[in-house]
Amino acid sequence: MSDVISLTDIRRVFTMGDQQFEALKGVSYNVAAGEFVAIMGASGSGKSTCMNILGCLDRPTSGQYLLDGLDVGTMGPNQLADIRNKKLGFVFQGFNLLARTPAVENVELPLVYAGIHAKERRHKALMAMEQVGLSGKEKNHSSQLSGGQQQRVAIARALVNNPAVILADEPTGNLDSATSEEIMSLFMALNKQGITIIMVTHEHDVAAYAGRQITFKDGKIILDSKNGLTV
Amino acid sequence: MDFLQTLKIALRALRTNKMRSFLTMLGIIIGIAAVIAMMAVGSGASYVISQQIASIGSNIILVIPGSTTSGGLRTGSGGAQTLTSDDVKAIMNECPSVGLAAGTVRTSGQVVYGNLNWSTVIMGGTPELFEIREWPVTAGRNITQQDVDSAVKVCLLGQTVADNLFGSADPVGNIVRIKKIPFTVIGVLERKGQSPQGTDQDDTLFVPLRTAQRNLSRSHHTNNVGAVIVKAKSEELLGKAEEEINSLLNQRHRITGGKEPDFSTRNLSEILAVAEKSAKAMSLLLGAVASISLIVGGIGIMNIMLVSVTERTREIGIRMAIGAKKNDILMQFMTEAVLLTMLGGLIGIALGTGGATIVSSLLGWPTMISIQSISIAFVFSAAVGIFFGFYPARKAAGLNPIDALRYE
């Protein structure tokens, strides 16, 4: 199987004044296409820092990151924006939808920046909304949707451009357990369709949905297990 | 990202904060309205002056008795009676740069028709006078050289005089009495409007020069003229003509050495050109003062845009995470700023135009709004948006996506 993501000795050092803090201390792992990975670990262990690098929102201080075989480290800001737009889909803990904007327009947003025409945009957005089970809520603003529904809109937005990977940082963090289960079954369904998912979570039962669990501690991977077996 | 979408996003952002958008725009609205109104008043004033210049006739030199150079208070200019019809003839014949010259006498008196009377200015003139002043008749005929030579008792009425004595009736052929002497009305002059000094030029009655000299003048020197109006052959020859007249009259009046001349010349067009220039300068000055308010408005735009960028930091982060490039964000905020100022500009243009129209109808000020000043105002308002919107937009575009996403 080809690897969608390949991290080699990724380090991230934060500098605050004259203090330095190494949040990632040499992280290496590969993710194959179609995998569903849960990233676990204590608070402050570097999970989000790693996700930001995966999402091309941040750059590693050193180390190599290949996304779909492309070396992200050599790319300029506009190329990275393109990568985020076309190859990645983000799902955040806080949903991060645009306020006072209808759900369907939130879903359309990546297509707007991809330069796709209005008609095709609307068509694709409606399909993505159907996929996450939100048909009929197109016109609702985020204030008129439940937390679970808002997260579905966010997932539809992440899906709409057919990304190689969906990155989700604590997608169920703000949801109750019943709604969390709904979101996880949605992720499972999407994963079955072949979409690669990398998800950060604190909850073991949420992590159990994923086929592979990677555990961080103090900026390092301490455990990488697939179907209960350590890799 | 297509422009239509950018526009839509900008419009939504402005609609979200309607009151704030309007208040921000108000600075631009007031600025643009002030610029438009001031330019309208200013160019209206200079238009009126240029009209008045045209109404006097072009390339005119006025020769009046008495000195104004020094001790002018002695008799007041025009007080002495030193110019004669022979001087007029000499100016006409001996000054090569002079096209036409006309002697005039001026008095005032009551004109009576039936049981109506009207006090007005009575001018004695020759046919050249009307040619120089470019002042034709609308009814009847003009004064002829023959009228002058034989001192016929005929008169031409200015529109104001005709209106007051005859109303809507045709005055031509009727007899009016000027200082108890009967005169036949031979014609009515075209309306001329106000003089640069603000007097009604149509409140005048004209009689042949010699008739005036003989019958209406208080002076017993019946050959004297009150003033000579001279038209130079061309604008370039104005100065030369003035010199020629001066040296000719000095010679004729035997003015040598330190002796003060008993006449003086005035170049009317020059005086008015100066007035026109100052009116133009005034309108520029007014425009400049008004544009200061535009700058103040622009600073208001910048201020609100900065607030807006801070408020929407998270939105910017989301857009960046989803694939917006720096340029997309820059354009979004620039569009918002320019939209704000252009909308303000349009409202300001409407308000300024309306204001100028109200001012002109209420105060009777002449105002003129040109397409030019409207387009300048519009371009200016857009430029204010670009100039003052750039810094906040660049600040937005320069945000780091992670920091923007984390912003509370």
Ligand SMILES: Nc1ncnc2c1ncn2[C@@H]1O[C@H](COP(=O)(O)OP(=O)(O)OP(=O)(O)O)[C@@H](O)[C@H]1O
């Ligand atoms: N921009 C930054 N500047 C300085 N230090 C940072 C920055 N971002 C993260 N860190 C530090 O890096 C470490 C890892 O942070 P990170 O957000 O990756 O933790 P996490 O594993 O996601 O924790 P949580 O589960 O609470 O979300 C923390 O100690 C944090 O203080």
Ligand SMILES: [Mg+2]
């Ligand atoms: Mg985190």
